[in-house]
Amino acid sequence: MSVQIDTAFIPDPSFRSYLILVTAFGMLIPVFFFAFMVFAITEGAGSALAVMAGIFAVLAFTGGLWAFLYYDTVCYLLTPTEMTWGRGILWKQTGIVPYNRITNVDIIQGPVMRVFGISNLRIQTAGYSANQMAEIKLQGIRDPEPLRAVIMDFVRSGHPVAAVTGAENTATPAFVSAASPSGQAADASVLRELREITAVLKRIEEKMQ
Structure with missing residues (x-):
C-alpha cells in the first residue's frame, strides 16, 4: 500500500467486512452455551434452537454494528521519528511508538484474512519482545511488504524508502555530530x-x- 510520511492512513476498506464477519460468527460460542443451558433445563430441542437463533441474531447484529463503527475509528500515522495510532468507539485509545524501540515487524495473515486479501503488521518493541507481545498492530493492511520495508528502514537508518511507497525522505539524524558547528x-x-x-x-x- 502507498503511505505518505506525516499523512494519516486507515486500514483497507475490506477490513470492515472482515471485522463484521469475524465478530458476528464469533458470537456463536456464547450462543451455543446458552442453548445448551436451555436444552438441559427444558429438555426440548425446539426450544433450544429457538433460543439459540434469537440470541445469535441479537449478538450478531450488535457485534456487526460494533465492527462497522470500529473501522471508522482506526487511524495510523508515520512520522520521521515515530509511529502513532488511534482507535476505539466508547474508549478512545492512542499511542506513540518511537522507531528506536522497535525490534521487529511481523506480517500476520490468518485464513479468513487471506480470503479478504489483508494482513496485520505486528510491531515488536524492546519492552515487549520477551513476552512475544506486540505494542501495536497495524490492522487490515493490503500489500503489507512495502509498509514493513519503510518501517524497518526507519528503524535501521532513520531514513524512509521513498521509491517504494511514495513517501518523501524527510527524516533527520537522531544525533548531532561532534564535528558540526553546534x-x-x-x-x-x-x-x-x-x-x-x-x-x-x-x-x-x-x-x-
Missing part, C-alpha cells in the same frame, strides 16, 4: 565549565592551607 560549541561550553570548576577547587584548596 557540536563544537557544545564541547567548548563543557570545557569552559570544567576549567571554571577547576579554578574554584584550587581557590578552596589554597584557603584551606
Whole structure:
C-alpha cells in the first residue's frame, strides 16, 4: 500500500467486512452455551434452537454494528521519528511508538484474512519482545511488504524508502555530530565549565592551607 510520511492512513476498506464477519460468527460460542443451558433445563430441542437463533441474531447484529463503527475509528500515522495510532468507539485509545524501540515487524495473515486479501503488521518493541507481545498492530493492511520495508528502514537508518511507497525522505539524524558547528560549541561550553570548576577547587584548596 502507498503511505505518505506525516499523512494519516486507515486500514483497507475490506477490513470492515472482515471485522463484521469475524465478530458476528464469533458470537456463536456464547450462543451455543446458552442453548445448551436451555436444552438441559427444558429438555426440548425446539426450544433450544429457538433460543439459540434469537440470541445469535441479537449478538450478531450488535457485534456487526460494533465492527462497522470500529473501522471508522482506526487511524495510523508515520512520522520521521515515530509511529502513532488511534482507535476505539466508547474508549478512545492512542499511542506513540518511537522507531528506536522497535525490534521487529511481523506480517500476520490468518485464513479468513487471506480470503479478504489483508494482513496485520505486528510491531515488536524492546519492552515487549520477551513476552512475544506486540505494542501495536497495524490492522487490515493490503500489500503489507512495502509498509514493513519503510518501517524497518526507519528503524535501521532513520531514513524512509521513498521509491517504494511514495513517501518523501524527510527524516533527520537522531544525533548531532561532534564535528558540526553546534557540536563544537557544545564541547567548548563543557570545557569552559570544567576549567571554571577547576579554578574554584584550587581557590578552596589554597584557603584551606
